[in-house]
Amino acid sequence: MANLLKNATLFDGERFLNNQTVEIVDGKISRIGDIADVEQSGHEIVDLSGQILAPGFVDVQVNGGGGVMFNDQRSVDGLAEIVRGHRQFGSTTLMPTLITDSFEVMREAADAISAAIKSGVPGVRGVHFEGPYLSLKRRGVHAPEFLREVDEDAFDLFTRGDLGEVIVTVAPECVPSAFIADLSKKGVHVCAGHSAATYEQVGEALSVGLRGFTHLFNAMPPLANRAPSVAGAGLDDPNSWCGLIVDGYHLHFASARIVVRAKPQGKIMLVTDAMATVGAKEKHFNLYGDTIQAVDGRCALDDGTLAGSDLDMMRAVELTHKQLGVELGEALRMASLYPAQFLRLDDRIGRVSPGFDADLVAFGQDDMKVTRTWIKGEGETH
Incomplete structure (x- = not known):
């Protein structure tokens, strides 16, 4: 199962990046880039509309x-x-x-x-x-x-x-x-x-x-x-x-x-x-x-x-x-x-980076309310 999380204000663990897309394949982060960087066919697409996407x-x-x-x-x-x-x-x-x-x-x-x-x-x-x-x-x-x-x-x-x-x-x-x-x-x-x-x-x-x-x-x-x-x-x-x-x-x-x-x-x-x-x-x-x-x-x-x-x-x-x-x-x-x-787990969680587990949180920039989470790529809406 592959997912595309589009239009994110991405915090990758180091810096904020605007208008980013994160690709998730088999529970791992596969690729990160702007919208044009990633082929969208065959993916389940989630449009985050500018929300902050950060490590879980x-x-x-x-x-x-x-x-x-x-x-x-x-x-x-x-x-x-x-x-x-x-x-x-x-x-x-x-x-x-x-x-x-x-x-x-x-x-x-x-x-x-x-x-x-x-x-x-x-x-x-x-x-x-x-x-x-x-x-x-x-x-x-x-x-x-x-x-x-x-x-x-x-x-x-x-x-x-x-x-x-x-x-x-x-x-x-x-x-x-x-x-x-x-x-x-x-x-x-x-x-x-x-x-x-x-x-x-x-x-x-x-x-x-x-x-x-x-x-x-x-x-x-x-x-x-x-x-x-x-x-x-x-x-x-x-x-x-x-x-x-x-x-x-x-x-x-x-x-x-x-x-x-x-x-x-x-x-x-x-x-x-x-x-x-x-x-x-x-x-x-x-x-x-x-x-x-x-x-x-x-x-x-x-x-x-x-x-x-x-x-x-x-x-x-x-x-x-x-x-x-x-x-x-x-x-x-x-x-x-x-x-x-x-915990000595920073080689798999704590960042949004290719190869890391897709453990993620999305929340509003203004109200800081969580809207979605992913654990090893499995998404849930809140």
């Missing part, structure tokens, strides 16, 4: 969506619903994220991810285990009864080989450095999060393979003049990636602007930390038996404690552009190319 968004922290929490529905059907909840907002690659739970639940979640990848659930390219090896002091809404030392079989679970890309968020002070080093050698993307570690402890973790920081500044001590802590280590290190929740609730916009200026370009990736309410009519859900409400885009317990987000990636891009003052192309890279680089 890559979200490395997605707890739920479409009314489903991954912790509760550890199944192929549950994962498909989460994808559907987020796809309408431009996300074409997701890392379903399991919040701290028992080892049995972790194993069941891994089995669901493996089955989803084998059955071709669109957009699922791996899994993110957020916990359970986290700091009790900085646990947020993670259940304290499930926080623990590293399980005997944890290494085998994370490196079993059929889970696609694997992210594991740990508190560096709560796990042996050798655990981080061994996971990294096996290709697991280890991140620091929900941590009270010192700058020095994080430095040790970075030296043995720590690659990223989960929702920078959230669930970690604030940066202080004589105690840079986890956040300071994340900003100071030029080689690691920092996830940022730009919703106006997790981080003041001024703080987010400082982060963007402080970290080298290419090392900030937008994440949603989304819960079940994204893409769902119901704006409440249960976590560990507690009801969490999403009000005006803010997910919280009754006592006001933040519990994930009601943020989608298109909104994150829009806020990054309009509230942080980041140029639109850079905001789009923060939502696609940079997380693709973090």
